Amino acid sequence: MSKFPKLTLTASIAALVLAMPAWAGSYGLGRPALPEEIAAWDVDVSPDGTGLPEGSGSVEDGEAIFADYCAICHGDFAEGVDNWPKLAGGADTLDHEDPLKTVGSYWPYLTTTWDYVHRSMPFGNAQTLTPNEVYAIVAYILYSNDLVDDDFVLSNENLLDVEMPNAEGFILDDRETSEAHFWTAEPCMTECKDTVEITMRAAVLDVTPEETRAKKVQELIRRTRPEPSREDVKAPAAPADQPAAEAVANAEVDPALAAAGETVFKKCKACHQVGEDAKNKTGPILNGIVGAPAGHADGFKYSKAMQEAAEGGLVWSDAELAAFLAKPKSYMKGTKMSFAGLKKDEEIEAVIAYLKSFQ
Amino acid sequence: MSESSGKKGASRRQFLTSVAAVGAGAVAAGAARAAAPDPLITEVQDWARATGDGVDATPYGLPIEYEGDVIRRNVEWLTADTISSINFTPIHALDGTITPQGCAFERHHSGAIALKKEDYRLMINGLVDQPLIFTYADLERFPRENHVYFCECAANSGMEWAGAQLNGAQFTHGMIHNMEYSGVSLRTLLEEAGLNTAGDLSDKWVYVEGADASSNGRSIPMEKALDDCLIAFKANGEALRKEHGYPVRLVVPGWEGNMWVKWLRRIEVMDGPVESREETSKYTDTLADGTSRKWTWVMDAKSVVTAPSPQSPITHGPGPLVITGLAWSGRGAITGVDVSVDGGQTWQPARLAAPGQDKALTRFYLDITWDGSEMLLQSRARDASGYVQPTKAQLREVRGLNSIYHNNAIQTWWVKASGEAENVEVS
Numbered sequence: 001m002s003k004f005p006k007l008t009l010t011a012s013i014a015a016l017v018l019a020m021p022a023w024a025g026s027y028g029l030g031r032p033a034l035p036e037e038i039a040a041w042d043v044d045v046s047p048d049g050t051g052l053p054e055g056s057g058s059v060e061d062g063e064a065i066f067a068d069y070c071a072i073c074h075g076d077f078a079e080g081v082d083n084w085p086k087l088a089g090g091a092d093t094l095d096h097e098d099p100l101k102t103v104g105s106y107w108p109y110l111t112t113t114w115d116y117v118h119r120s121m122p123f124g125n126a127q128t129l130t131p132n133e134v135y136a137i138v139a140y141i142l143y144s145n146d147l148v149d150d151d152f153v154l155s156n157e158n159l160l161d162v163e164m165p166n167a168e169g170f171i172l173d174d175r176e177t178s179e180a181h182f183w184t185a186e187p188c189m190t191e192c193k194d195t196v197e198i199t200m201r202a203a204v205l206d207v208t209p210e211e212t213r214a215k216k217v218q219e220l221i222r223r224t225r226p227e228p229s230r231e232d233v234k235a236p237a238a239p240a241d242q243p244a245a246e247a248v249a250n251a252e253v254d255p256a257l258a259a260a261g262e263t264v265f266k267k268c269k270a271c272h273q274v275g276e277d278a279k280n281k282t283g284p285i286l287n288g289i290v291g292a293p294a295g296h297a298d299g300f301k302y303s304k305a306m307q308e309a310a311e312g313g314l315v316w317s318d319a320e321l322a323a324f325l326a327k328p329k330s331y332m333k334g335t336k337m338s339f340a341g342l343k344k345d346e347e348i349e350a351v352i353a354y355l356k357s358f359q
Numbered sequence: 360m361s362e363s364s365g366k367k368g369a370s371r372r373q374f375l376t377s378v379a380a381v382g383a384g385a386v387a388a389g390a391a392r393a394a395a396p397d398p399l400i401t402e403v404q405d406w407a408r409a410t411g412d413g414v415d416a417t418p419y420g421l422p423i424e425y426e427g428d429v430i431r432r433n434v435e436w437l438t439a440d441t442i443s444s445i446n447f448t449p450i451h452a453l454d455g456t457i458t459p460q461g462c463a464f465e466r467h468h469s470g471a472i473a474l475k476k477e478d479y480r481l482m483i484n485g486l487v488d489q490p491l492i493f494t495y496a497d498l499e500r501f502p503r504e505n506h507v508y509f510c511e512c513a514a515n516s517g518m519e520w521a522g523a524q525l526n527g528a529q530f531t532h533g534m535i536h537n538m539e540y541s542g543v544s545l546r547t548l549l550e551e552a553g554l555n556t557a558g559d560l561s562d563k564w565v566y567v568e569g570a571d572a573s574s575n576g577r578s579i580p581m582e583k584a585l586d587d588c589l590i591a592f593k594a595n596g597e598a599l600r601k602e603h604g605y606p607v608r609l610v611v612p613g614w615e616g617n618m619w620v621k622w623l624r625r626i627e628v629m630d631g632p633v634e635s636r637e638e639t640s641k642y643t644d645t646l647a648d649g650t651s652r653k654w655t656w657v658m659d660a661k662s663v664v665t666a667p668s669p670q671s672p673i674t675h676g677p678g679p680l681v682i683t684g685l686a687w688s689g690r691g692a693i694t695g696v697d698v699s700v701d702g703g704q705t706w707q708p709a710r711l712a713a714p715g716q717d718k719a720l721t722r723f724y725l726d727i728t729w730d731g732s733e734m735l736l737q738s739r740a741r742d743a744s745g746y747v748q749p750t751k752a753q754l755r756e757v758r759g760l761n762s763i764y765h766n767n768a769i770q771t772w773w774v775k776a777s778g779e780a781e782n783v784e785v786s
Binding site for chain 2: 026027029030031032033037038041042044045046047048073082083084094095097098099101103106107108109111112115116119120123124126127169170171172173174175178179181182183184187188189190191192193194195196197198199200201202203205206207208209269270281282
């Protein structure tokens with residue numbers, strides 16, 4: 001090495017230059033983003049229409065797509081199911097008590113609706129809609145809000161022409177002027193008011209979760225008096241679903257397969273519950289589904305297609321369930337289940353094994 | 360601390376005078392003698408005889424089982440599904456200012472995702488000289504900073520706009536946490552990609568977006584992006600928890616929590632705001648006349664008494680009582696906190712546990728001798744900008760009842776003679 005000091009030095013300078021990136025950054029960390037990568041991730045849409053892809057969709061098409069992918073949470077007429085967002089209605093309610101804020105009554109830009117549906121919906125299966133499907137869904141949401149007629153077709157050409165009723169309904173943060181009186185360096189310390197009355201009590205409403213309600217607190221006080229040391233408060237019950245234990249209890253189920261199925265089931269959890277405390281959510285409760293007749297969950301509003309299948313005597317055998325899970329929409333046209341399907345057979349087998357552990 | 364300590368003696372005496380009638384009783388209770396020897400002392404206990412756990416019992420420790428009630432809780436009726444929902448920090452049971460990650464509130468729009476460091480990519484694109492991709496390992500090679508900041512959801516106390524609803528500081532004020540973050544300044548990364556292309560920076564924006572299915576994205580003015588935003592990968596010394604955006608989240612000091620994008624995957628320099636769903640249909644504040652404020656990013660000064668409170672009642676009867684709580688402001692440091700025990704008729708300065716820090720939680724204490732009578736307990740924060748936390752009435756006068764977000768009004772706990780406390784509103 002020391003024999004050729006000059007050469008070594010030159011070589012290391014060359015190596016250093018090669019290692020330095022071509023861009024301005026002073027650390028030279030990271031690498032240039034490729035156009036394909038930027039195209040894949042940079043899909044946001046601005047109020048001036050920047051980012052809107054070419055395409056179009058009709059109210060009519062939108063109605064069908066909405067029924068398939070959106071209605072399960074947002075209702076057939078975008079009126080909202082349970083606590084899920086209502087997308088239609090609420091016109092002229094913004095100055096009322098409890099205003100109804102929907103795309104029609106509140107959203108200032110239609111680009112926002114397109115962008116949000118495209119990037120973040122359907123819930124649990126995001127970024128699967130084509131641009132044309134998104135145009136159609138947005139057209140249907142506009143129709144549900146009485147903002148367009150039933151023959152309307154929305155496209156990248158006319159999206160900015162749609163007038164949003166609340167477009168002018170926003171002002172910039174004005175707290176520093178409208179609330180300037182809150183900047184009072186010397187607040188009142190004594191004789192700030194003559195009388196004080198209790199005007200409202202939370203206990204009257206009693207909407208606090210059970211565990212911490214007043215009764216519990218009274219118990220705590222009773223138990224801890226007169227001993228000053230604080231007793232331990234009972235820990236909350238362990239989570240209800242303990243699939244591992246239940247899987248072992250069911251001799252037919254391969255525990256390893258059921259465990260793999262539990263991972264697969266994460267894809268289903270946005271809509272379905274299993275286990276002791278399971279309830280119908282966006283989708284029906286799935287305890288005992290394997291081997292059960294179709295439409296067996298009490299109190300769940302099944303699609304017409306599922307009701308018909310149930311009347312036809314469909315039973316969820318391993319084979320039927322596997323076929324359904326592979327491609328729900330092809331297996332049963334008109335099902336509410338807005339899930340694209342499980343691609344791998346082993347995933348289907350595993351999730352069925354997992355479901356069997358909840359009989 | 361500085362300005363409150365001078366007045367403390369006087370105000371404490373003043374308070375004692377007002378409770379003099381029952382003061383004697385309180386003193387007697389405090390000096391009560393034990394009727395019999397305490398077996399916990401006179402008998403050798405199991406833990407004093409046998410041995411405990413070895414050092415290999417708990418490679419990563421959780422709180423002892425006796426603290427099993429100090430947990431995040433959610434309110435089921437608030438949202439349609441726990442996947443797109445919020446839970447609350449048990450602030451009623453914590454002390455100090457740092458929130459342990461394991462009980463720091465969570466807010467997800469499409470659930471907490473598991474994203475490996477090896478699979479993590481951060482893109483900077485838009486009006487930059489060179490769009491770049493960083494791996495997690497790249498981020499660790501930039502100069503790092505440490506800062507303590509509070510993160511408060513804009514909807515914290517949002518259920519209380521129309522009236523007292525939830526019985527517990529955890530539920531009324533628990534959409535907040537305060538952590539020490541380690542990470543790289545957003546400015547460093549933006550400069551690495553180069554901002555010459557952007558030209559005049561005064562009207563430019565930075566759009567930030569998460570990698571989860573909600574694709575939560577917010578627009579931040581360039582001025583703030585270059586000021587104090589942090590690309591954080593550690594909190595309280597360890598990796599971020601999954602539920603807080605592991606492996607990388609954005610920290611936007613003093614501004615509403617929704618902007619602190621988790622699982623941060625993309626930063627785009629733009630010439631205008633995206634006006635995304637979360638900055639138009641949500642996180643905008645509707646006033647009484649139906650118009651709505653937008654871009655209300657800063658969190659106003661706020662405080663709450665964490666104990667006594669509905670979930671932390673007084674269990675010891677009259678005598679010495681520690682009243683404590685938290686105060687914070689998105690506009691800077693807390694300069695003082697006043698406490699009232701009579702529903703806001705009179706106030707006394709609380710003692711700050713440490714001088715207020717910029718955009719971080721401040722712990723306050725008021726040590727009193729409780730006479731066992733009812734109290735209407737309130738706290739009122741002041742910040743470095745001269746802002747004084749308003750009453751509910753003052754806030755409603757300007758904003759009406761439909762704002763949902765940014766409720767920073769003074770909270771009242773009605774502490775009864777039994778020691779129980781209830782969330783109330785007072786005239």
